[in-house]
Amino acid sequence: xxxxxxxxxxxxxxxxxxxxxxxxxxxxxxxxxxxxxxxxxxxxxxxxxxxxxxxxxxxxxxxxxxxxxxxxxxxxxxxxxxxxxxxxxxxxxxxxxxxxxxxxxxxxxxxxxxxxxxxxxxxxxxxxxxxxxxxxxxxxxxxxxxxxxxxxxxxxxxxxxxxxxxxxxxxxxxxxxxxxxxxxxxxxxxxxxxxxxxxxxxxxxxxxxxxxxxxxxxxxxxxxxxxxxxxxxxxxxxxxxxxxxxxxxxxxxxxxxxxxxxxxxxxxxxxxxxxxxxxxxxxxxxxxxxxxxxxxxxxxxxxxxxxxxxxxxxxxxxxxxxxxxxxxxxxxxxxxxxxxxxxxxxxxxxxxxxxxxxxxxxxxxxxxxxxxxxxxxxxxxxxxxxxxxxxxxxxxxxxxxxxxxxxxxxxxxxxxxxxxxxxxxxxxxxxxxxxxxxxxxxxxxxxxxxxxxxxxxxxxxxxxxxxxxxxxxxxxxxxxxxxxxxxxxxxxxxxxxxxxxxxxxxxxxxxxxxxxxxxxxxxxxxxxxxxxxxxxxxxxxxxxxxxxxxxxxxxxxxxxxxxxxxxxxxxxxxxxxxxxxxxxxxxxxxxxxxxxxxxxxxxx
Amino acid sequence: xxxxxxxxxxxxxxxxxxxxxxxxxxxxxxxxxxxxxxxxxxxxxxxxxxxxxxxxxxxxxxxxxxxxxxxxxxxxxxxxxxxxxxxxxxxxxxxxxxxxxxxxxxxxxxxxxxxxxxxxxxxxxxxxxxxxxxxxxxxxxxxxxxxxxxxxxxxxxxxxxxxxxxxxxxxx
Numbered sequence: 001x002x003x004x005x006x007x008x009x010x011x012x013x014x015x016x017x018x019x020x021x022x023x024x025x026x027x028x029x030x031x032x033x034x035x036x037x038x039x040x041x042x043x044x045x046x047x048x049x050x051x052x053x054x055x056x057x058x059x060x061x062x063x064x065x066x067x068x069x070x071x072x073x074x075x076x077x078x079x080x081x082x083x084x085x086x087x088x089x090x091x092x093x094x095x096x097x098x099x100x101x102x103x104x105x106x107x108x109x110x111x112x113x114x115x116x117x118x119x120x121x122x123x124x125x126x127x128x129x130x131x132x133x134x135x136x137x138x139x140x141x142x143x144x145x146x147x148x149x150x151x152x153x154x155x156x157x158x159x160x161x162x163x164x165x166x167x168x169x170x171x172x173x174x175x176x177x178x179x180x181x182x183x184x185x186x187x188x189x190x191x192x193x194x195x196x197x198x199x200x201x202x203x204x205x206x207x208x209x210x211x212x213x214x215x216x217x218x219x220x221x222x223x224x225x226x227x228x229x230x231x232x233x234x235x236x237x238x239x240x241x242x243x244x245x246x247x248x249x250x251x252x253x254x255x256x257x258x259x260x261x262x263x264x265x266x267x268x269x270x271x272x273x274x275x276x277x278x279x280x281x282x283x284x285x286x287x288x289x290x291x292x293x294x295x296x297x298x299x300x301x302x303x304x305x306x307x308x309x310x311x312x313x314x315x316x317x318x319x320x321x322x323x324x325x326x327x328x329x330x331x332x333x334x335x336x337x338x339x340x341x342x343x344x345x346x347x348x349x350x351x352x353x354x355x356x357x358x359x360x361x362x363x364x365x366x367x368x369x370x371x372x373x374x375x376x377x378x379x380x381x382x383x384x385x386x387x388x389x390x391x392x393x394x395x396x397x398x399x400x401x402x403x404x405x406x407x408x409x410x411x412x413x414x415x416x417x418x419x420x421x422x423x424x425x426x427x428x429x430x431x432x433x434x435x436x437x438x439x440x441x442x443x444x445x446x447x448x449x450x451x452x453x454x455x456x457x458x459x460x461x462x463x464x465x466x467x468x469x470x471x472x473x474x475x476x477x478x479x480x481x482x483x484x485x486x487x488x489x490x491x492x493x494x495x496x497x498x499x500x501x502x503x504x505x506x507x508x509x510x511x512x513x514x515x516x517x518x519x520x521x522x523x524x525x526x527x528x529x530x531x532x533x534x535x536x537x538x539x540x541x542x543x544x545x546x547x548x549x550x551x552x553x554x555x556x557x558x559x560x561x562x563x564x565x566x567x568x569x570x571x572x573x574x575x576x577x578x579x580x581x582x583x584x585x586x587x588x589x590x591x592x593x594x595x596x597x598x599x600x601x602x603x604x
Numbered sequence: 605x606x607x608x609x610x611x612x613x614x615x616x617x618x619x620x621x622x623x624x625x626x627x628x629x630x631x632x633x634x635x636x637x638x639x640x641x642x643x644x645x646x647x648x649x650x651x652x653x654x655x656x657x658x659x660x661x662x663x664x665x666x667x668x669x670x671x672x673x674x675x676x677x678x679x680x681x682x683x684x685x686x687x688x689x690x691x692x693x694x695x696x697x698x699x700x701x702x703x704x705x706x707x708x709x710x711x712x713x714x715x716x717x718x719x720x721x722x723x724x725x726x727x728x729x730x731x732x733x734x735x736x737x738x739x740x741x742x743x744x745x746x747x748x749x750x751x752x753x754x755x756x757x758x759x760x761x762x763x764x765x766x767x768x769x770x771x772x773x774x775x776x
Contacts, residue, residue, distance in 0.1 A: 133624055138635050142679040145623070162679060195620075195679055322673035325666060 069099020228294015
């Protein structure tokens with residue numbers, strides 16, 4: 001072959017105009033995308049064809065579009081990168097809606113690419129047509145319908161910029177088939193300024209100085225940290241640790257913030273809120289300066305609003321100005337990146353006169369230790385070999401035995417009692433390891449989330465602590481797990497009930513267990529085996545550790561059916577409509593649930 | 605926290621003129637349970653790329669701040685100002701008011717229209733269509749006065765609003 005003939009086809013290739021689908025691939029590569037979670041269909045065939053003909057991006061084929069979004073969420077949460085989803089038009093896009101809202105509520109950066117019928121057919125009730133931008137408008141941070149080929153590359157770049165900037169969130173790009181089939185020009189990301197300039201990351205220095213001055217006067221201070229610290233990045237978590245050590249102030253965390261501060265640290269009081277620890281909730285109630293860092297005063301955290309932390313000076317750091325004074329009136333709002341704000345607070349702490357209330361702080365710690373001594377997470381496990389396993393025992397042992405492996409561990413959950421127990425008994429020492437649906441409370445989140453985390457971290461130990469009811473909502477993902485040989489360990493805390501529903505029915509509705517019994521459950525061992533996974537079961541206490549160990553040691557996916565006591569309730573608990581200092585600590589106080597008012601009942 | 609009485613506020617926005625922008629704003633109001641009393645929207649720049657939206661809404665001061673903060677989060681919104689708290693502003697509305705009557709009420713309607721500087725833009729033997737511009741209060745009182753005089757139909761634009769003095773929506 002002469003050089004001339006060899007180079008000719010190459011030259012022709014670079015000169016040939018790109019199709020929209022190829023432009024899309026190129027933009028994704030430029031954005032650093034390595035993995036897409038998706039499911040093909042008619043309207044996205046050109047995109048799947050372009051995917052087929054490239055090498056940079058890997059595609060994970062899920063079994064349901066909702067699962068694609070949850071997997072991408074977990075990928076994003078566990079890596080700090082933007083998760084990417086690809087679904088077809090119509091049902092593909094509508095199936096993604098729950099996942100998108102889940103990501104919006106928990107501030108997870110995602111880009112969801114959806115197919116759409118050709119622009120000429122939009123509005124004609126075409127096959128698999130849906131008004132996707134209309135349907136997803138309230139469940140995304142922003143969305144687009146790309147109508148012109150020249151807008152394609154710019155739109156994709158801006159979608160990524162919006163998803164990851166400020167308070168992160170999901171962005172959807174709807175791609176009509178004629179746009180992906182037809183030619184489109186490529187533009188690099190730096191050719192247009194994305195519309196994200198409104199975000200303020202740098203906090204007001206005066207406000208930071210005032211906040212630190214308030215902290216210097218604090219006798220009973222408390223840091224109340226949230227998912228924003230994790231979203232801000234590893235340096236924010238480092239900053240929080242440094243600042244907490246510097247001040248010796250106690251730290252509590254929301255469900256979303258677990259791991260930002262080490263769960264095993266003496267200064268950590270555990271999670272606060274409805275199922276938070278006694279010490280965390282009483283400290284929240286009794287503190288004199290409360291510093292909310294990247295948290296949003298969610299109703300599961302605050303309990304009764306007029307009794308929330310009644311005597312404290314409240315400082316609220318958030319990157320999203322709309323969160324300030326939304327639920328709780330705060331004395332000192334600081335808009336900015338929480339990591340940057342903590343950094344400046346540390347500088348300011350060293351600059352201002354030394355802290356002079358060491359004795360009062362010591363008394364505060366003694367008070368906290370007294371609350372802690374109550375050991376609010378204790379439970380009674382019958383130690384007989386054939387005793388029924390308590391769900392708390394099962395989850396605590398999963399945690400302890402996973403810790404024993406010494407492996408980097410990622411934990412996802414479904415939603416319900418098992419989720420709260422996992423939040424209570426797992427101690428996360430690093431951020432980005434805890435993957436749970438907080439704001440939306442999406443049952444069926446955990447298994448696809450485990451897929452996303454294992455894809456992102458192939459060598460890590462990935463667990464899904466699940467309930468038998470929740471996990472059946474996306475159990476089809478065992479197929480994805482089998483296809484990609486993902487060694488996910490699914491631990492089903494099987495109490496034959498939608499446990500949290502049953503708990504509320506017991507407390508508030510006279511134990512009338514309306515439709516909350518998990519009838520006609522599958523044989524989870526056979527189910528596992530039919531999906532090419534290992535199936536294990538423990539029904540009595542002496543089987544528990546062995547089964548968990550065997551599951552953790554197995555070099556492949558495992559489904560573990562842990563048959564646990566059916567009637568356990570999740571404690572401690574703040575009944576709805578109650579204040580933090582009115583917690584129910586255990587079953588012996590359950591009758592207090594009957595005192596819940598009608599107003600409280602509505603808050604459930 | 606003390607509960608202050610809800611009041612009315614005018615929020616003016618500059619919005620990228622793109623498809624779905626208005627739906628986004630309206631969806632925010634309905635989704636979060638905010639009230640829209642009136643809404644006006646039209647492109648205001650020379651290329652038709654930017655629209656101005658004026659929304660009259662109600663709520664306590666805290667509600668209005670929250671509404672403004674939520675609107676500001678929307679990507680196509682480049683500017684949101686609560687004109688009611690940003691300083692003095694002018695707010696005007698236009699209405700077309702149809703009055704069907706004859707005899708003494710008809711003469712009376714014309715006399716009042718004259719006092720309000722309303723213009724009759726359509727006249728038949730039995731009807732007038734008056735055009736009236738002014739504050740919403742002025743329009744309200746005119747319409748009230750027309751009610752016994754054969755008021756048949758009202759069409760109002762909702763208010764357009766702007767700050768007084770040299771400052772603009774970009775600068776207050």
